Amino acid sequence: MIDSYIPLIIMVSVGFLFGLSNIVLAQFLGPRKNKTKVKLEPYECGIEPTTSARERFSIKFYMTAMLFILFDIEIVFMYPWAIQFKELGMVGFIAMNLFMILLFAGFIYVIKKGALQWR
Amino acid sequence: MHIDVILAAPIVFVSIMATASMVLDALKTKENGKTIFLFSIYVLMATFLLSALTFSPSSHFGLVALLSKFGLAPAPETLHVSGMLTVFNGMVGVGGYGCFFDMIFTLGGIMTILAARPFLESEKLEHSEFYTLILFAVAGMMLISHATNMLTLFIGIEVMSVTFYILSGYTRTNEKAVESSLKYFLLGAFATGFLVYGIALIYGATGSMDYATIASATHGDIRFPTLLLVGIGLMIVGLSFKTALFPFHQWAPDVYSGAPTVVTAFMSTAGKAAALAAFMPIIMVSLPAAMSYDGSNKIQMMLAVISALTMLIGNISALVQKDVKRMLAFSSVAHAGYLLMGLVAANPEGRNGIMFYSASYLFMQIGSFIILSVLERSGQTNHSLESFNGLSKKYPILAALMSIFMFSLAGIPPFAGFFGKYYLFTAAIHADFTWLTIVAVVSSIISVYFYIGLIVNMYFKESQEQEHESQPGLAAISLVLSTAGIIILGLLPSVVLSIAQASFGNH
Amino acid sequence: MLQTIPLEFYLILSAIMFMLGVIGVIVRRNAIVIFMSIEMMLNAVNLTLVSFSQFMGDSAGQIFVFFVMAVAAAEAAVGLAIVLALFRKKQTVYVDEVNVLKW
Numbered sequence: 001m002i003d004s005y006i007p008l009i010i011m012v013s014v015g016f017l018f019g020l021s022n023i024v025l026a027q028f029l030g031p032r033k034n035k036t037k038v039k040l041e042p043y044e045c046g047i048e049p050t051t052s053a054r055e056r057f058s059i060k061f062y063m064t065a066m067l068f069i070l071f072d073i074e075i076v077f078m079y080p081w082a083i084q085f086k087e088l089g090m091v092g093f094i095a096m097n098l099f100m101i102l103l104f105a106g107f108i109y110v111i112k113k114g115a116l117q118w119r
Numbered sequence: 120m121h122i123d124v125i126l127a128a129p130i131v132f133v134s135i136m137a138t139a140s141m142v143l144d145a146l147k148t149k150e151n152g153k154t155i156f157l158f159s160i161y162v163l164m165a166t167f168l169l170s171a172l173t174f175s176p177s178s179h180f181g182l183v184a185l186l187s188k189f190g191l192a193p194a195p196e197t198l199h200v201s202g203m204l205t206v207f208n209g210m211v212g213v214g215g216y217g218c219f220f221d222m223i224f225t226l227g228g229i230m231t232i233l234a235a236r237p238f239l240e241s242e243k244l245e246h247s248e249f250y251t252l253i254l255f256a257v258a259g260m261m262l263i264s265h266a267t268n269m270l271t272l273f274i275g276i277e278v279m280s281v282t283f284y285i286l287s288g289y290t291r292t293n294e295k296a297v298e299s300s301l302k303y304f305l306l307g308a309f310a311t312g313f314l315v316y317g318i319a320l321i322y323g324a325t326g327s328m329d330y331a332t333i334a335s336a337t338h339g340d341i342r343f344p345t346l347l348l349v350g351i352g353l354m355i356v357g358l359s360f361k362t363a364l365f366p367f368h369q370w371a372p373d374v375y376s377g378a379p380t381v382v383t384a385f386m387s388t389a390g391k392a393a394a395l396a397a398f399m400p401i402i403m404v405s406l407p408a409a410m411s412y413d414g415s416n417k418i419q420m421m422l423a424v425i426s427a428l429t430m431l432i433g434n435i436s437a438l439v440q441k442d443v444k445r446m447l448a449f450s451s452v453a454h455a456g457y458l459l460m461g462l463v464a465a466n467p468e469g470r471n472g473i474m475f476y477s478a479s480y481l482f483m484q485i486g487s488f489i490i491l492s493v494l495e496r497s498g499q500t501n502h503s504l505e506s507f508n509g510l511s512k513k514y515p516i517l518a519a520l521m522s523i524f525m526f527s528l529a530g531i532p533p534f535a536g537f538f539g540k541y542y543l544f545t546a547a548i549h550a551d552f553t554w555l556t557i558v559a560v561v562s563s564i565i566s567v568y569f570y571i572g573l574i575v576n577m578y579f580k581e582s583q584e585q586e587h588e589s590q591p592g593l594a595a596i597s598l599v600l601s602t603a604g605i606i607i608l609g610l611l612p613s614v615v616l617s618i619a620q621a622s623f624g625n626h
Numbered sequence: 627m628l629q630t631i632p633l634e635f636y637l638i639l640s641a642i643m644f645m646l647g648v649i650g651v652i653v654r655r656n657a658i659v660i661f662m663s664i665e666m667m668l669n670a671v672n673l674t675l676v677s678f679s680q681f682m683g684d685s686a687g688q689i690f691v692f693f694v695m696a697v698a699a700a701e702a703a704v705g706l707a708i709v710l711a712l713f714r715k716k717q718t719v720y721v722d723e724v725n726v727l728k729w
Contacts, residue, residue, distance in 0.1 A: 004630075004631070059710070062706070062710065066702075066703045066706065066707075069699050069702065069703065070699055070700065070703055072699075073695060073696050073699040074696065076692045076695060076696065077692060077696070080685075080688075080689065080692070102138055105138045105139075105141065105142045106138075106141070108142055108145055108146070109141050109142060109144075109145040111145075112145035112146065113145060269690075270686075270689070270690055270693060273690075273693065273694075273697070274693060274697070277697045277700070277701075281700055281701060281704050284704050284705070284708065285704055288708055288711060291711045291715075292715070294715055294716065297708070297711050297712050297715050297716075298712070298724050298725075300708050300711070301657060301708050301709065301712050301721070301724060302724075304701075304704065304705050304708050305651075305657065305660055305661070305664070305705075305721070308661070308664045308701055308705065309651050309664055309667075311664075311668075311697075311701075312644070312647065312648075312664055312667035312668055312671065315668065315671045315694055316644060316667070316670070316671045316674070318690075319671050319674040319675045319678065319687070319690075320674070322675065322678055322686070322687055322690070323637075323674065323678035323681075323682075326682050326684060327684075327686070328686050328690065346637075
């Protein structure tokens with residue numbers, strides 16, 4: 001019983017030790033520089049950050065992100081169908097086509113209502 | 120495959136048409152509430168007819184009987200346990216009680232849409248999405264009532280609930296509506312968690328999600344009896360949330376009073392009937408053996424206690440309400456308690472009682488909410504009891520109709536509510552739950568006080584205002600429909616009861 | 627030879643996850659955190675379903691998981707939209723500040 005956990009314990013401890021050793025070694029091996037305000041700022045391709053990163057986003061991102069999630073998750077139904085593609089045959093193919101048509105109906109609605117327009 | 124589509128025609132039709140109405144709306148560029156309004160009315164009427172056609176495979180009429188005569192459908196002998204024929208690999212049942220509930224849902228949808236149009240116009244909110252959402256809600260409810268597999272049940276419940284979350288916050292600039300929508304969403308999603316956990320445990324214990332297979336599995340040795348019991352308990356918790364039964368009823372008054380009145384009318388009637396349609400096969404068909412696994416009837420007893428507490432709490436809370444919409448919301452909780460009596464009894468009478476009472480409850484509750492919405496549009500924006508003073512002078516017809524609905528809700532003969540209660544109460548007595556019947560009678564008597572109190576306010580209290588012209592618009596048709604329903608169900612209860620009976624055939 | 631982890635362990639883990647989700651819903655007051663807790667409950671259920679499915683060699687449980695995931699996505703879309711509507715109206719996402727409807 002407990003034997004089966006030994007590989008798991010080894011893996012967890014190796015992972016933990018590796019992370020710990022990197023932090024500790026960085027303290028000793030890394031070049032020691034004086035920490036000025038500029039050095040501690042987040043690096044943004046050399047451009048100085050102007051405002052805080054914690055600000056409210058435009059609602060436009062919400063629409064796009066939400067629609068992405070909705071249409072993205074539907075792919076999940078295609079995996080089991082793809083695996084059983086040969087066995088399901090024509091019936092499965094027609095069913096999946098119907099599913100895609102229904103999904104496409106939703107897509108038409110989204111486009112026509114202008115939910116994807118970046119205004 | 121193609122025969123399955125024909126047999127499951129009502130569900131397939133309403134789902135496709137709901138999607139079609141969405142596309143139709145998108146393809147036309149201008150605001151087209153009226154087109155989609157007419158479209159959805161026609162779709163619901165056609166669905167009603169299709170449900171009537173595919174009704175009752177076990178008796179010798181209807182589409183199924185005809186098809187099986189030509190060898191196109193399985194013979195009526197090969198019926199599913201719940202009196203349904205299954206199609207789509209056992210996922211969906213056709214005919215049977217499902218079609219009876221379909222008719223309830225479609226009628227509810229038609230009455231709601233008719234009443235909603237003038238409301239939406241006066242609020243300047245007539246987006247065609249409202250009608251599309253009602254269509255989708257009806258599709259979800261029909262999936263629930265036709266489910267013969269936990270998967271179908273889950274999808275149906277979610278389609279219905281998600282549309283309800285949106286509909287209850289439909290007037291999105293109204294603070295109350297948004298709040299009710301948020302509460303409904305958070306608690307509804309929470310309940311969904313319990314429901315699916317229950318399904319998962321039942322699946323683990325019995326090895327299947329199919330109602331019939333679960334039923335047969337629970338007769339033999341159960342692999343994990345404890346898991347099964349916990350699963351049943353969790354599932355009852357989840358469904359109780361959706362039905363608004365006692366410990367999980369607190370959301371109902373808030374949501375029902377915050378949501379737009381026409382939406383409340385739909386949610387509290389058709390939505391409740393759908394939740395009962397989900398409860399019924401699970402308690403009566405697939406799990407009766409599991410519920411009395413160790414020889415005791417713990418779960419049945421638990422349901423009886425829930426039912427008793429639901430009606431008492433619902434009616435007593437309704438007693439102290441000053442707001443009529445809120446009072447009706449609490450009374451809707453109490454009515455869920457009466458309906459649960461049929462499940463507790465778990466006999467054919469209880470089953471028929473539930474179906475009869477769901478139908479009569481639909482008419483009386485939807486009617487009274489629609490009257491509230493008509494009054495709202497006539498400028499009576501708050502629903503306080505005082506605002507109903509002297510309503511018989513101001514709007515004689517509305518007051519008379521409201522009295523009919525109130526009498527029926529209170530269970531006074533010869534209206535539909537009386538016979539519904541009568542069937543449920545006798546079912547409980549025959550199942551040796553006399554104490555539950557006594558509680559039910561007591562709580563009905565409590566409920567008479569506030570129902571009649573409203574009538575007293577309308578007829579015997581004075582108001583300074585003169586007679587007004589109410590503007591019901593299309594809502595008048597809904598009111599006529601619901602009044603006719605109450606009176607027909609009240610005068611000819613045996614006809615509807617025999618239809619309910621027939622939907623189960625000889626089972 | 628390694629033994630496989632027994633079914634009970636998965637069930638216990640998912641029961642713990644589910645309870646954490648329930649506690650989160652009850653204790654937290656931020657609508658979005660409550661919603662995240664609900665998602666965690668659903669994921670706990672998914673774990674239960676998948677482990678039963680694997681244990682019994684029956685694929686129905688795994689298919690059910692797909693549907694739970696799809697439904698969770700739909701609920702997320704609607705739920706976050708409702709939270710947004712609330713924020714626009716009341717400038718808050720804390721449920722105890724949402725109290726127009728009293729009972």
